[in-house]
Amino acid sequence: MAERISFSATINGQKIGPMDLPQDLMMVELLQEYLNLTGTRLSCGQGVCSACTIIIDDPDKGSYTVPACVTGVTWVNGRTVRTIEGIAGRDDQGNPVPSPIQMAFLEHFAFQCSYCTPGFVNGATALIERLQRQPIPSDQVEAAVLEALDRHICRCTGYVRYYEAVRDVILSTPGLTTDGPGTDVTAMQEAGQ
Amino acid sequence: MITALRILGVLVLLGIIASGLLFWTSSRDVQIPPASVDFASLSPSEHDRLVERGEWVAHAADCAACHTDPSGGSDLAGGLPMVTPMGAIYGTNITPSRTYGIGEWDADDLYRAVAMGIAPGGRNLYPAMPYPSYHRITREDSDALYLWLMQQPPVDKPNRRNDLIFPFNLRPAVTFWNALFRPDPEPFVARDPQNAQGEYLVDVLGHCGECHTPRNLAYALTDDHLAGNVIEGAYAPDLRADALVRRGWNRDDLSQFLHRGLSPQGVMTFRMFPVLSHSTSHLSFDDLDAISAYLMPQQPETELLARPPAGALSAEGHALYTGLCAGCHGEDGRGQPHSSVRLDVNTTAMFDNPINLVRVIAEGIPERDLAHGERMQAMPAFGDMLSDTEMAELVTYLRKRWGGQSAEVSAAQVADALKQAH
Numbered sequence: 001m002a003e004r005i006s007f008s009a010t011i012n013g014q015k016i017g018p019m020d021l022p023q024d025l026m027m028v029e030l031l032q033e034y035l036n037l038t039g040t041r042l043s044c045g046q047g048v049c050s051a052c053t054i055i056i057d058d059p060d061k062g063s064y065t066v067p068a069c070v071t072g073v074t075w076v077n078g079r080t081v082r083t084i085e086g087i088a089g090r091d092d093q094g095n096p097v098p099s100p101i102q103m104a105f106l107e108h109f110a111f112q113c114s115y116c117t118p119g120f121v122n123g124a125t126a127l128i129e130r131l132q133r134q135p136i137p138s139d140q141v142e143a144a145v146l147e148a149l150d151r152h153i154c155r156c157t158g159y160v161r162y163y164e165a166v167r168d169v170i171l172s173t174p175g176l177t178t179d180g181p182g183t184d185v186t187a188m189q190e191a192g193q
Numbered sequence: 194m195i196t197a198l199r200i201l202g203v204l205v206l207l208g209i210i211a212s213g214l215l216f217w218t219s220s221r222d223v224q225i226p227p228a229s230v231d232f233a234s235l236s237p238s239e240h241d242r243l244v245e246r247g248e249w250v251a252h253a254a255d256c257a258a259c260h261t262d263p264s265g266g267s268d269l270a271g272g273l274p275m276v277t278p279m280g281a282i283y284g285t286n287i288t289p290s291r292t293y294g295i296g297e298w299d300a301d302d303l304y305r306a307v308a309m310g311i312a313p314g315g316r317n318l319y320p321a322m323p324y325p326s327y328h329r330i331t332r333e334d335s336d337a338l339y340l341w342l343m344q345q346p347p348v349d350k351p352n353r354r355n356d357l358i359f360p361f362n363l364r365p366a367v368t369f370w371n372a373l374f375r376p377d378p379e380p381f382v383a384r385d386p387q388n389a390q391g392e393y394l395v396d397v398l399g400h401c402g403e404c405h406t407p408r409n410l411a412y413a414l415t416d417d418h419l420a421g422n423v424i425e426g427a428y429a430p431d432l433r434a435d436a437l438v439r440r441g442w443n444r445d446d447l448s449q450f451l452h453r454g455l456s457p458q459g460v461m462t463f464r465m466f467p468v469l470s471h472s473t474s475h476l477s478f479d480d481l482d483a484i485s486a487y488l489m490p491q492q493p494e495t496e497l498l499a500r501p502p503a504g505a506l507s508a509e510g511h512a513l514y515t516g517l518c519a520g521c522h523g524e525d526g527r528g529q530p531h532s533s534v535r536l537d538v539n540t541t542a543m544f545d546n547p548i549n550l551v552r553v554i555a556e557g558i559p560e561r562d563l564a565h566g567e568r569m570q571a572m573p574a575f576g577d578m579l580s581d582t583e584m585a586e587l588v589t590y591l592r593k594r595w596g597g598q599s600a601e602v603s604a605a606q607v608a609d610a611l612k613q614a615h
Contacts, residue, residue: 073516075517
């Protein structure tokens with residue numbers, strides 16, 4: 001078995017590699033130690049707490065999340081990835097602008113120590129993107145938020161504010177629910193959907 | 194033409210007579226052993242002793258496996274579906290509710306139901322009730338179970354109708370099945386007096402063969418006792434001694450597996466997990482060691498070691514393993530205590546049939562409180578991330594690397610396994 005691999009990927013829109021990496025390297029270590037992307041948080045190291053959640057953009061399936069602590073570089077090799085550093089948008093001057101989820105977390109005072117926040121942001125972002133592909137009735141939103149974020153562990157603020165923030169974004173964003181705002185195409189374009 | 198009609202007529206007549214005879218043979222009143230005690234004159238201490246024995250019987254016979262209420266609250270109020278090729282059968286209410294349970298039954302009624310599959314009024318139970326195994330229960334144990342059941346809180350919950358397809362929804366037709374496949378009640382006499390307890394627990398109360406023994410076209414148990422069987426979308430493995438030895442089992446690990454739900458060879462999964470919680474975790478080590486000794490008459494002397502790979506390992510399979518599995522199970526497959534099982538000596542990759550391995554990877558396993566403080570974290574589901582081809586690569590890799598299985602698993606086999614599961 002090869003001990004090392006040649007690794008290439010697109011991370012936050014930037015081409016990375018080819019890099020010569022240990023074949024058993026986990027993504028969190030690549031991000032933190034090789035690429036200086038320290039926003040992805042290592043916590044349990046066993047794929048349980050979801051603090052290290054990152055997003056994989058699959059051209060066929062759309063976006064989905066993986067825990068960076070137990071996902072090896074051999075799975076990510078050749079794929080497109082977003083980490084917390086790639087979630088905010090930019091304004092005309094190139095200054096960072098929080099994404100709707102990031103803004104909602106700020107407005108709802110959703111986090112305290114923030115260690116779990118990058119994982120929550122990525123998990124919620126992937127949920128929003130899934131609903132863009134497959135909208136659901138608004139009476140199913142709470143259950144969908146619970147199902148998507150249930151695996152994210154937070155040890156200080158509790159979960160209610162995270163849940164309320166994500167629910168509000170979903171219910172107020174056109175196109176995410178089948179019976180909420182979103183039938184108006186112009187409004188969707190204005191919202192940048 | 195007329196001759197042909199006559200022959201046909203005679204054949205139909207013979208068929209009717211044969212069916213009638215079969216029906217009569219099976220439905221005639223079979224002599225049952227008399228009650229082991231006089232229930233009316235039990236001393237309080239004798240009563241308590243029997244109730245305690247009855248609780249042991251309920252655990253060992255795993256009544257809750259089928260009769261539990263999936264909505265919670267009672268292990269005996271019924272409602273759990275058992276999915277068969279003929280449709281779903283729902284476990285019944287066996288609490289002493291007089292309206293919906295067995296509150297009106299006497300001890301003879303319970304013995305007939307358990308050992309013969311006949312409820313009061315001559316109503317047939319479906320053989321999902323494992324009376325072909327329980328038919329050797331002792332009358333003493335049936336009576337003790339009766340006393341224990343009658344002490345449980347009654348739950349007034351109606352039974353759910355079975356969703357069986359025609360003609361299996363015709364309950365009286367079970368009489369024909371019984372005539373062909375049901376053994377007569379035959380209170381237990383050990384075939385192997387050296388380990389009567391193990392035999393009684395495995396073959397009678399534990400009814401292990403109901404899942405682990407192959408079934409024939411009529412869904413009756415065959416003579417290949419404990420030879421392994423796919424049931425409810427999962428493979429219940431071969432429990433014969435040589436197969437257990439081949440997969441690296443020894444008696445101590447087997448007893449630990451039944452006690453805590455975990456051993457180096459694997460973790461209780463699929464329908465064995467409820468068996469652990471309702472049954473085996475409640476048994477004493479005397480009982481568990483008797484089970485292990487019955488299943489493995491010879492204690493193997495070999496050390497539990499990972500076997501050498503059974504063929505060249507593909508780079509694709511290795512990359513998938515390192516990318517998705519090694520983070521928890523380790524590059525060397527050694528796992529982590531209480532969180533991820535060892536794969537290097539895990540038996541799931543050793544089965545000829547890959548269905549369990551495919552399903553575990555595709556569906557994941559919820560986090561589990563096993564028993565006696567043992568627990569395992571959740572295993573995520575990878576079904577949405579892996580194509581059938583990638584799954585086939587990974588499964589083939591695992592089976593070759595640690596399972597001693599050199600055969601390639603194809604994408605079509607993966608698709609078939611996933612289809613069987615649902």
